[in-house]
Amino acid sequence: MAGFAAAVAPDATWIAPRGQVPVGDGWAFFRRHPDRTLDTEDLALRAGYLRGFVTASVMRHGLARPPVLAGYSNGAIMAAALLALRPGLAAGAILMRPKPPWPERDFPRLDGLPVLILAGERDDRRDPEDAPLLARQLTEAGAAVTACLLPAGHGETRADRILAADWLARMS
Template sequence: MNFEHVFHPASDPAAPTLLLLHGTGADEHDLIGLGRALDPKAALLSPRGKVNENGANRWFRRLREGVYDVDDIIERTHELAGFVEAAADRYRLDRGRLIAVGFSNGANIAAATLLLRPGLLRGAALFAAGAPLQEREPERVDLAGTSVFVSAGEADMMIPIDQARLLATQLTERSADVELREHPGGHALPPAVLGRAREWLSELPVGERD
């Protein structure tokens, strides 16, 4: 359990566990409200990113704005996956109910987790997401049975919408069930997108996989 984190157990044993992954400059408390908005009965597992960029918490290093350190992404993704596995054992979580919820940098580490550790997550809701492994084509892993909700703003100046489209393509090519929801705004999570994400999550069948 090598990440600072908070955990709130589910109030319904049939509810999923939401792995909450914050954006740059936030911490393990930042997305608790989002998790409750998505599913008030869900268990919430919310770690803090370990990378410090000028005092701001992040999940992986970047070489400059918009340019990621891919080797660091790979290392940090496997480290995060190890934490999730340990947390699942400690808190007795059903691994078939693990859903990542990430915003911006958190969405990107969640996307990397899908691509680098297939089978760890049942699904993911990725808000203001990009393609973290664009500089190095991910392996053709099998993501059949994995559901992903991706949202992106057409006016996003931090993560161009083409990055979200590339991510959606990468996931779809690996047999994930992907819903890409574009909106006219910027680097944000509009209420209409949040509402659709809530519906998406409620429709997602979760439970033990074979």
Template sequence: MPERPEFHFVTGRAEYSSSPLLLLHGSSGNETSLVPLADAVAPDRPYMALRGPLAWETGFAFFRRNPDRSLDHADLSRRTDQLCHFIASILEDDIISRPPILLGFSNGAIMAASILLRQPRLASAAILLRPLSPAPAADFPPLTAFPILMTSGKYDRRREPRDADVMKHQLENAGADVSAHMLAAGHDLHQDEIGMIRDWLIRKGP
């Protein structure tokens, strides 16, 4: 597996004209967690799957939560800067040739949204699965026509009912092209999401 000082990652499939997927797993996951999903939704699209830098429970995470499960905003901010630096460096070094599509689940979806809040130029689109706003009171920078897919679970016990709406409204207020779906699901991924993501990538994916 390739290594860089900042992150451990695996890659799949050769680069071509489409933007690669940047896979950001959920809490307790690792760099392999979302690879089956990438294979199912975009079998021909290249990907880079990162391992979160923080050891967490049985795996890893991209940033720390407080004991009450609220976001540790200081840690999220610091680790977002680290990840933005990493993405900028792999673009500069031609490890990937185009800004990636951020595909994040849970902890990784919050990190992906945090990247959009701080440096959206580093991404070409985003798929946010079970997201939560990294800063509910903040204004996102201009995201005019930026493609974003959001999926939430109606029975998700880790999210409040309004969390998805807060995130959606923030992104839409910034001008993003948001496709948001509420599924009859909990926090885990639902089988319907495979077709949903695949279709969205065909229609909207750069």
């Protein structure tokens, strides 16, 4: 995500935390069960830790406003979980290839919070209803949701960066 942040917001202050769960050759923010379903207990626990890290980082860097969260795949699910558990933590969110952290639960009030959802129409790692369900949940909570279905799979594309940069420019 550091390359993504540098591309879409080169003049912004950004932090790029890494998940703490080893997965293959990389890291994830939370565990999954063997059948790939979300371990929602682990997700909630680790969201609390990340919330503390984000809060401390905002204070350490003396930021004038809360950050815009940006996450891809596992990170997008974590960012959505942070919105659900700590609504005032973020000034907005960019969620690439997300799925709802808790499909059966309502989000708290997120009145006017800008959220960009970037989904891939050929994403073989997401159910076609994941992004629309998350968009509905956020909209019902009052968030200002922009949802885009891209002609893409699960991987990040140039279109993701262009749409995110344009969306961020409109936020300023």
